[in-house]
Amino acid sequence: MTTGAVWRRLDPLQPLLACMLAALGLMTVFSAHADWGRQVTWVAFGACAYAAASAFDYRRLRALALGLYAGTILMLLAVHLVGHTALGARRWLSVAGFPLEPSELSKLLLVIVLAAYLSRAERLSWRSFGGALLLAAPPAGLILTQPDLGTTLVLVAVLFGMLFLAGARAWQLFSLVFAGGVALPLLPFLLHGYQRRRLEIFLDPSQDPLGAGYNLMQARIAIGAGGLFGQGWLHGLQGQLGFVPERATDFVFAIFAEEFGLLGSLVLLAVFGTLLIRLLRSAAVAPDRFGELLAGGVFVLVLAQVIENVGMNIGLLPIAGIPLPLISYGGSATITTLAALGLVQSVTLRRRVVAHGDGTVVTLGTITRRAQA
């Protein structure tokens, strides 16, 4: 294969969409008065990670999966032992002076590990179904006890989505949903006071307009105040005057929607939507089941975060501290997301297309093959 051939296999739309998101993210973070220079640095680091991940042959990750999994667990254990506490939760590790949020990193690592595990067999047996659950449980448990309900839920979504993409049967998935339903009444006992409070406030935000419900209320007010065309960049009244809390991270979407209006929000959702479809397309062209599940896992990861973050901003879902990919301020999340997209690009770049003499293309993703079987 020549270099030229490799570049021709590149999905040019995906990095373009990522760039658009990162640009909108930087604009919004600037408007939200966060440390803009730092976010620029992280985006730059993320771009490097993207390039490196694209160039890296993702297939080699399969062999590394066990080590990555062990690393994830160790890192999360380290957070519990020596992590920094902020806002009542232990989430950060200091690495070479940089704050590192291992739970962010673990999202991508779980995608890799599950992709590697689930791609061992073509069909999803009960054994591997149970194995996937067992694999996901330790990191999810460690993150839940930080406590970080939001990230835990993202991990659960990733597990569920990847099982679905790996071909789990309907009743397998249903049993998972059923187990979740059974566990739900136990949730109040598992949740920390503030988490339970958040859930209650979600159900009735007027309960405490100055306390926990404040976030939700103010975010909705800001979004609504944006109207059709928005109040203009840097001119959102609510956002600029500090009424929207966590305005650079959890509630960055509210800032965006207030300043760019419904039109801006729809453009943002359209960019996310297109990116998500591109990620699935990468899965569709993946040369092997591992690549396909890897791309599919990143799709689920991005989808889950977009839905939860925007959903909580507009009051559809309870508040959980989840960043909006590439828009929210935060190094670990930005770099992880770009690295994940880079890995998907790596999958796209390495798709194998064999042309038969009659011109029929036969190399297809494993899912496709199975579907045709």
Next chain:
Amino acid sequence: MIALGGVTPRARWSRRLIAAASIAVLLVGGLAVKLAQLQVSDGATLAGMARANTVHRVVLEADRGIIYDRHGAALVVNSPVWNLEVTPAALPLDARARTTELSELARVTGVPEQKVAADLVAADPYADVRVGGDLTQAQELALQERLPLLGGASIVQRSIRTYVDPLIFGHVLGYVGPLNEAELKQLRPSGYLPGEVVGKVGVEAGLETMLRGKNGWADVVVDARGQLVRMLDSQPPVPGGSASLSLDADLQRATAKSLADGLVRDHKTAGASVVVDPRTGEVLALVSLPGYDTNLFTHGISQADYSKLLDDPNRPMLNRAIAGQYAPGSTFKMVTATAGLQEGKITAGTLLNCPSYINVNGWIYHNWASYSLGQMNVAKALATSCDTFFYQVAAMVGDVTLAKYARAFGFGTSKDIEMPGVMPGLVPDRIWKQLQCGVPDLNSDACRWSQGDTITFGIGQSYLLTTPLNQAVYVAALANGGLVMRPTLIHEVRDASGHVTESMHAEVTGHVPASAANLMAVREGMRQEINRPYNMNYWFRAAGVPADGGGKTGTAQWGGSGLDLPTHAWFVFFAPYAQPEVAMSVFVERGELSEVEAAPIAVQLMKFYRDHVTAIRS
């Protein structure tokens, strides 16, 4: 399809991937729909809420008007105090940090923590809530140091009413306090806001509309911490108007002192005195003792202090001058005399016996003297206060006519003076007495007006009640030739820019239906009373004041019927005789001998008046 160089991008979509794509499209589409609802359908409402969040109308408090005496001496001033105020919205969002701050605020101000929390929860989140008022310098210093750590808290200078000599002027001026719920309901339409200060009693309440001023406002943009970002528009407050009262501060002090000295000398605890100008109805002095410290109320009275005032048997918060209702006793005899003369039952020269008692239908009615004082005319009957003389006159005139004359002199009506809480007193009549029984019974002695009621009515007993203010107005009417003046406390009212908006104007509210000659005959009796040697005249001579005027003592029984009842002492007086300038009533609660206890107080007052008349009248 032809693949060139072995690389033809071509995707094959499995059902699972298509399903995943569909789910993604559906979910993102769902977000878009909800967003459209929020930003377009609810957009206007939410934009309004955003504006309400960020643009606040701040009330700029108008200074309350100052109250002066007739010569411009301030009787109340607005003095600055430093309050600790908190904007609830700017408190820390974190529950633990908020609790810490609340307990810190409670500790520094000494207000219970639960109360601080309750007040802040109940309030408008963007309004400043007073947590601690009237900080001491030590508290203020302690707070200033910690202020940067206390989100939303600020030290704000406000003004507070401080009364001059509240024990002397308190019953006239009253005090102000924050609106209570009932008052708020009533005053909301006039633009009052919760927590606003309003006059509660006295002139502060009576002149509320005038003193209040008009609050201004400022529309400001504030950030989430309640910090001002910029001002959009504002309207400055208009201070309240100022009032010069008709009171002469020095005369008021002298009245309070004479009364207080008299009470101490005779081991009495309560009394009142009202001095009016009979020509205009202007109140020159109005004193009720004991007084109380009205400043306690403006600084937020403690429960202990308040209970003490309420439980005091001498009832210091009762303004006896306007709201204390007592039988007038012999001071009422001028009404009986006027009625007898005017109705033609007697003339100035008619001589009646003054026996030690009279017998009416088998009932014995005694004079104060156990011996006959002989024959006398009406003037001498007034001067000697002969009860039996006036029993006879009352019987001749009859209760209905007597009540008519009492009302004509202003008995039984609430005077329209510039303060609330004025009591009317009582002029009894047959219907009134029947109504006292609940179910009228024309045959019951308890319900039916008796001849005895008429007879004792004639000497200011039976069921008759009056107030020191009514007494002063009544004497003024005797002095000025029969004009019942509206008593007023207003000398002059000025608006904030100093323009006079209201001046004292004499208002006649009634005419006594009596000829000048008849009234003169009554006044002659009052002149004789204070000139009787070895009696009242002694006090004037002792004080070096000429007994130029007219007076009448009264020792009124109260608390039922029978002998040896407790009494109140009265003295009513006007001077000078020819052209009266002052009319006054002096009341000593539980006084036993009016000519010994009440009259000397008036004499001391007259002495002060004589010495300072130029200053008072300037």
